[in-house]
Amino acid sequence: LKHEKALEITGRCRIVRMPTPTSLDAILEGYPVILLDAYGVLVHSSGAMAGARALIERLRHEGRRWFVLTNDASRLPDTAARHYQRLGLEIPAEAIITSGQLIARYFHDHGLRGAKTIVFGTPDSVRYVEQAGGIPVPPHEDAEVIAICDEAAGDFLGEIDHVLSTIIRAIDRGRRLHLILPNPDLIYPKGSGGFGIAAGSVAVMIEHAIALRTPSPPRFVSLGKPFAPIFEEAERRSGTREMILIGDQIETDILGARRYGITSALVATGVSQYDESTPEDRRPDLLLESLA
Numbered sequence: 001l002k003h004e005k006a007l008e009i010t011g012r013c014r015i016v017r018m019p020t021p022t023s024l025d026a027i028l029e030g031y032p033v034i035l036l037d038a039y040g041v042l043v044h045s046s047g048a049m050a051g052a053r054a055l056i057e058r059l060r061h062e063g064r065r066w067f068v069l070t071n072d073a074s075r076l077p078d079t080a081a082r083h084y085q086r087l088g089l090e091i092p093a094e095a096i097i098t099s100g101q102l103i104a105r106y107f108h109d110h111g112l113r114g115a116k117t118i119v120f121g122t123p124d125s126v127r128y129v130e131q132a133g134g135i136p137v138p139p140h141e142d143a144e145v146i147a148i149c150d151e152a153a154g155d156f157l158g159e160i161d162h163v164l165s166t167i168i169r170a171i172d173r174g175r176r177l178h179l180i181l182p183n184p185d186l187i188y189p190k191g192s193g194g195f196g197i198a199a200g201s202v203a204v205m206i207e208h209a210i211a212l213r214t215p216s217p218p219r220f221v222s223l224g225k226p227f228a229p230i231f232e233e234a235e236r237r238s239g240t241r242e243m244i245l246i247g248d249q250i251e252t253d254i255l256g257a258r259r260y261g262i263t264s265a266l267v268a269t270g271v272s273q274y275d276e277s278t279p280e281d282r283r284p285d286l287l288l289e290s291l292a
């Protein structure tokens with residue numbers, strides 16, 4: 001009954017989970033593996049969050065097992081490490097688990113080595129697909145796999161129209177397509193109160209459009225938080241399920257940790273704030289004011 005604070009008696013016992021306020025020290029003492037979300041926990045759009053640098057230094061100094069768990073599929077781990085370094089955080093590339101890295105597992109599990117793949121995203125997104133054994137092709141060419149990695153594309157409307165046309169052509173010819181979505185985020189905070197459309201919204205748009213063409217349209221397979229593949233990768237790299245995820249978004253970090261069955265802590269410095277109207281399946285186990 002760890003973390004459960006209240007019991008509600010409804011004929012039989014029902015456990016009502018209420019999040020417990022906690023401290024960073026208690027988290028570090030209680031869990032062998034620490035998973036950290038990046039944006040809203042360690043960094044914001046232009047720098048490191050208060051307390052993030054001290055935490056990273058402590059984790060490294062104490063030789064802890066820890067990983068940054070990010071839905072980013074626009075940067076390779078090396079690129080992400082350099083990016084975090086510019087923001088003031090020394091995070092080794094080996095400690096970064098990105099949703100882009102999950103493409104390799106998907107290709108392996110589905111025998112897709114050598115598969116022609118349309119990649120929507122950055123040059124690093126294309127590298128992820130190449131590392132997975134895929135062969136990147138332009139968006140107007142027939143392909144076996146469509147990977148929507150990131151919303152950043154040179155000519156957004158032009159490319160998305162090509163991707164849509166290619167998918168509809170495959171549907172019309174009865175060809176099977178793998179649609180994969182490493183980063184299922186719908187929006188991202190841009191700083192100073194602004195928001196941007198993220199890769200997940202691009203996939204939603206395509207799914208709605210192709211549903212007009214066929215009663216049973218193919219769906220995107222999501223790899224990042226809140227879906228299982230990224231947590232499976234964290235468990236593989238950790239060698240244990242005794243992990244805690246510190247995150248700032250209820251719909252990705254907390255829901256994902258809850259579904260996977262690991263402990264979650266919501267830090268109040270990012271997107272989501274906990275209140276009592278938060279649905280039961282999205283309630284964090286622990287509440288953390290900040291890393292500072």
Ligand SMILES: [Mg+2]
Pocket residue numbers: 037038039040041247248249270
């Ligand atoms: Mg975040």
